[in-house]
Amino acid sequence: MNEDARTIQSVETAFEIVEHLKEADGAGVSELASALDLAKSTVHSHLATLYAAGYVTRDGDTFHVALRFLDLGNYAREQDTLYQVGRPKVDELAEQTGEKVWILAEEHGRGIHLYVASGKRSVRTYARTGQLNYLHQLAAGKAILAYLPEERIDEIVDRYGLPARTEDTITDPDELRNELAEIRERGFAQNREESIPGLHAVGVPITNERDVAIGSLSLSAPAKRLRGNRFDEEVPNLLLGIANEIEINMAHV
Secondary structure, eight states: OOTTSOOOHHHHHHHHHHHHHHHHTSBOHHHHHHHHTOOHHHHHHHHHHHHHHTSEEEETTEEEEOTHHHHHHHHHHHTOHHHHHHHHHHHHHHHHHSSEEEEEEEETTEEEEEEEEEOTTOOOOSOOTTOEEOGGGSHHHHHHHHTSOHHHHHHHHHHHOOOOSSTTSOOOHHHHHHHHHHHHHHSOEEEESSSSTTEEEEEEEEEOTTSOEEEEEEEEEETTTSOHHIIIIIHHHHHHHHHHHHHHHHTTO
């Protein structure tokens, strides 16, 4: 689809309302109108339409995102070949290592946590299935960026910038470019507390026949457990082998 094509304002407004309901964990008409700089009558009309269609629920004066979105999200994921092929390998890897393992997909320049499996030693983090993240903040995201065309990388950085999540997040475009070049040279990405203090991660790209990333695979663990040879060789080699299996299997689906 042409990204310069004319958009429909009312549709944009409806999704802005849904997004705010999610971020605010529910909101009323006045709060939405103030947050989105809209007239209360406009907000009320959109909420009434979304409610009638089953996409929001109401508890008194507070509206929430409805469970109907769960069906749409599950449908989208089940149709994704990366999820279909990668899920069993992620489960195996989490059981083998005892750590948390993710598949990350990329859509519209953002990383989407497609699937996760947690091993017996894995730790809890903010990330959840379906969550959007900035690619440069994650090992899995940097692995994707490193295997995208140069013009696509420029588009993503220009559109979203390089916001920091921790004091160790890369926020300088030149520094990011240098790191992406190193990732391409060694074949994997590392995250040193760039998204969560105290957490390290390794990410590897999952590429197509043109060597362009279509997703990535990552493993995360406490920094004191994922370091040294395990951080620099053992886990990267393990992930690279699994990613290669996924790539071969996807090519024959």
